[in-house]
Amino acid sequence: MKRTICFCAVLFALVFVSAYAQSDSATRGQSMNGATGLYSIPTARIGWEGSKNLGLDLGYRAVINNDRGTAHIPALTVSLFRTVELSAAFDIQPSIQTYGDHSDNSDILLGIKIKLPTDKTAVALGGNVQIINIGNDKHFYNAYQPYLAITYSGNFFSMPAETTVVFGKTLYSGGPENISNIDFGMGFDIILFPDVFKNAVHWIIDFSNFGYSDNSWPNYLVHGTGTAWHRGILNTGFRIDLASIPNLKNKLLLDFIFNDLFDARERSFTVGVVFGLEI
Numbered sequence: 001m002k003r004t005i006c007f008c009a010v011l012f013a014l015v016f017v018s019a020y021a022q023s024d025s026a027t028r029g030q031s032m033n034g035a036t037g038l039y040s041i042p043t044a045r046i047g048w049e050g051s052k053n054l055g056l057d058l059g060y061r062a063v064i065n066n067d068r069g070t071a072h073i074p075a076l077t078v079s080l081f082r083t084v085e086l087s088a089a090f091d092i093q094p095s096i097q098t099y100g101d102h103s104d105n106s107d108i109l110l111g112i113k114i115k116l117p118t119d120k121t122a123v124a125l126g127g128n129v130q131i132i133n134i135g136n137d138k139h140f141y142n143a144y145q146p147y148l149a150i151t152y153s154g155n156f157f158s159m160p161a162e163t164t165v166v167f168g169k170t171l172y173s174g175g176p177e178n179i180s181n182i183d184f185g186m187g188f189d190i191i192l193f194p195d196v197f198k199n200a201v202h203w204i205i206d207f208s209n210f211g212y213s214d215n216s217w218p219n220y221l222v223h224g225t226g227t228a229w230h231r232g233i234l235n236t237g238f239r240i241d242l243a244s245i246p247n248l249k250n251k252l253l254l255d256f257i258f259n260d261l262f263d264a265r266e267r268s269f270t271v272g273v274v275f276g277l278e279i
Contacts, residue, residue: 032212034075034087039235041185044122044151048079055079061272069094071217087111096221141174143214200244251276
């Protein structure tokens with residue numbers, strides 16, 4: 001039933017934007033941890049790269065897993081001087097039952113990104129701080145992830161596309177051991193059939209050996225049980241840019257995401273919305 005409702009929502013949105021979309025819109029959506037990006041990975045873009053020095057994005061996502069419940073992620077992204085981005089998200093995950101008790105499982109995700117002054121290829125240095133399992137004395141720890149993101153434009157079967165590659169490293173304090181793993185992610189943002197939908201419908205796919213946080217939902221509370229830990233994570237879905245509709249001047253995006261598509265128990269569905277404006 002849930003899959004049917006989600007499919008109908010996506011179909012309705014595609015039909016709606018095909019009737020009203022214009023061709024002069026660009027999208028800079030949030031990744032699932034609040035930073036401007038695809039789904040698990042950030043891009044080298046910031047939320048607002050226009051003429052004004054301050055932009056604000058407000059987002060919400062629901063990560064729905066049939067076996068383990070739904071996580072809710074409100075997020076805030078601030079773009080400064082067309083160069084610097086600050087982000088914050090509160091990952092409200094269902095509590096996990098351990099030894100007969102329910103343990104807190106929610107996380108706070110904070111990020112910063114600095115876009116370098118390059119020409120055609122966008123390059124950004126960023127980092128995030130993840131406060132994992134807040135309020136849980138036994139399983140509380142911090143994760144820190146510096147990264148380099150590179151985004152460049154091209155075409156995919158004559159459709160405009162952007163490719164992003166991310167390299168990073170996750171470090172820990174408060175429990176988990178620091179080892180020599182390297183973070184890597186790659187993804188694509190393809191504008192689907194621009195002759196029909198203009199710039200309104202984006203097909204997004206990304207793959208990484210890290211999730212939107214170190215303990216991304218679904219998980220079993222403890223470190224090392226998030227979706228990306230054993231086989232990596234593949235996400236794909238549609239991002240619909242409703243700002244393409246005439247007379248809608250602010251950013252308004254809808255996300256319909258299939259998370260961890262190839263792993264049975266971790267496979268989830270995410271719906272999200274982002275509203276943004278320049279100030």
